[in-house]
Amino acid sequence: MSESLAFRVRTIIREVPDFPTPGINFKDITPVLADPVLMSTVLTAMAAPFLSERITHVVAIESRGFLFGMPIALQLGAALVLARKPGKLPWKSAREAYVLEYREDVLEMHLDALVEGSRVLIVDDILATGGTAAATARLARRLGGEVVGLTVLSELTALDGRARQQGVDVQSIVKY
Numbered sequence: 191m192s193e194s195l196a197f198r199v200r201t202i203i204r205e206v207p208d209f210p211t212p213g214i215n216f217k218d219i220t221p222v223l224a225d226p227v228l229m230s231t232v233l234t235a236m237a238a239p240f241l242s243e244r245i246t247h248v249v250a251i252e253s254r255g256f257l258f259g260m261p262i263a264l265q266l267g268a269a270l271v272l273a274r275k276p277g278k279l280p281w282k283s284a285r286e287a288y289v290l291e292y293r294e295d296v297l298e299m300h301l302d303a304l305v306e307g308s309r310v311l312i313v314d315d316i317l318a319t320g321g322t323a324a325a326t327a328r329l330a331r332r333l334g335g336e337v338v339g340l341t342v343l344s345e346l347t348a349l350d351g352r353a354r355q356q357g358v359d360v361q362s363i364v365k366y
Contacts (some may be wrong), residue, residue, distance in 0.1 A: 255313050
């Protein structure tokens with residue numbers, strides 16, 4: 191990823207202390223979303239490392255991952271799959287539980303979202319401890335997908351979430 195793009199994004203993301211719970215410093219990406227030129231550049235950069243990977247499905251993680259997932263899927267000519275919180279999908283779903291740095295959670299995907307041999311790129315806004323992305327990867331593999339990569343806007347390197355992404359090419363625009 192370009193250092194100048196990383197610098198632009200790093201300077202515009204707001205840090206909100208003690209949100210959603212005390213001790214968590216939330217990275218607020220809404221200023222990036224409010225800048226259409228920067229957002230377009232970010233989306234292109236997030237998709238670029240995977241252009242030659244024959245991605246068939248982009249799995250976007252609820253909820254901020256949805257903002258990045260659809261435009262990246264369109265750039266890659268891939269289908270979009272939603273990884274959602276429990277009870278939000280209207281059809282038969284598989285689920286995967288996981289632990290975050292400040293709570294436990296569950297993700298679900300439709301049973302027919304992937305087929306055997308699907309080449310999957312997971313998309314989210316941030317990689318922290320890596321629990322959400324790892325759970326999404328486990329779920330995608332159970333449904334027949336081959337997880338090729340994970341692309342995120344920002345990465346909290348001190349939390350070492352990258353280490354939990356076994357065999358997956360992890361790309362991020364900004365590292366903190």
